[in-house]
Amino acid sequence: MAEACVYNDRVIEPLTEENSGEWFNLVKNYLIVHHLWRVMIDGTTPHQDDPSWRQKNEEALRILRISCSPQTRHLIEGVAEANAAWRILRHNFAHKPSVTVNAAGAGSLDVGILYNAICANNWEAAEEFLDRHPSALTAKVTAANGTPLHVAALFGHVELVEELVRLADPEFLEIVDDYGSTPLAIAASTGVVEIAKCMLNKNRNILDTPDLRYHLPVALAIGAGQKEMGRFLYEETPLEVLKPQNGYLGSRLLRACFEAGELDIALRLLEQCEDIIFAADHTNWTPVAGIAIMPSAVESGSHQLGFWKRWIYHCE
Template sequence: MAETCVYNGRVIAPLTKDNSRVWFNLVKNYLIVHHLWGVIIDDTAPHQDDPSWRQKNEEALRILRITCSPETRRLIEGVSEAKVAWHILHDRFAHKPSVNVAATSFDVSILYNAICANNWEAAKEFLERHPGALTAKLTATNGTPLHVAALFGHLEIVEELVRLTSPEFLEIVDDYGSTPLAIAASTGVIQIAKCMLNKNRNILGIPDLRYHLPVALAIGAG
């Protein structure tokens, strides 16, 4: 029987196209609670000489592998970094643009991929051609560009997106009721949270669908 991942007493089925939304949410929470999420969002060079980083990376990679179906696991065979494996799975399963490309005349996957790759120049060029994409839904959970940038911990892109938007933009929530600040609080990237709060402090009081305020999410992320 395939090994599964338990989080708060809940067992999730191996990752498939049908359950990807639940899978990404629960596995992310599991990694956060076990202080492993840092290796996923780390934007620096791999700390191969750091025994602590290696241990956390191996454990995070193990969790990703054992919670995948055999078919899905083949996508990350040979991958040595948990961050890379997460991005491969996320790009394959979590990105389901909710915007009608024919109606909007632009493909949001281009913007999504630019943000994931931490390529602000490409993202900026796309937004200049398609200003409406600033509020587009880029993910399976209807996250905005700011949600995506916060999830991957890309500070420069967050700063630029915040600069381009009105304060109310930071109050937009995804399908889980999470504001971009809630995402930032879960990842523990303090500078991103500060950047958002300098624009709109009202977001401190917006809970997600589980009634968790950003401060509670920050505590949970350590």
């Protein structure tokens, strides 16, 4: 029986074409929870001489390898960087070989050609395909039903994203994949701020579009350790959507901040919206509960310790 990694007491089946959508999502979550996702999105320079980065890179590679069957594992044998191995696996498993496009007379269209062009950051080939098949711009080209823009955002191809956004109507940026993720949500996790800025110049509604786990793009960025992206998106996200009377989204953001140690943003949100301290998310977790169990993190992570203590004492 093939070896597999354990994720939250669940065993992931070895990667296959049939389970690739769930596999990539669960493995990504596992890496995020264990603070390994950064090596999947950062290049090897200037990190390659950093012992801590190399250790995390090796651990992420190990997780990928033991999550694959022997038949799949050979694809990443000899690959030294986890982010390169991740892209190889996505290239081989995370696209659909064909879809039916509704354009008159188009019939069945092999969107794998477009997918491969985007993965390779080859705008010339992608543009040629889209010129011949304009409807492919909104085609679902991944196993999780992501669009070409989802793929370009995942790989961090800034110029290619800009070209796709230029061709698209604003509503195109609101299309979600099977996990409720917009292209901005994907970009938030990969951390390329230029991509987020490009998308927001086209459509700002995507700032307050949560995924199926009630995570806004800003929460996804913070959860993935993308501090620059998280702070940029926090500045852009309307405060109104984070208020407790409008749902779980503010509490989910605070939870992501606490779990990632991003206390500056947490502090700002609590200052701007004090009643959020008691607001439960969809799992009944509350910010006050999060603060109560993190005194050591508060003391070491906040330059305004008195403010945090005031909240704790106020809630006792």
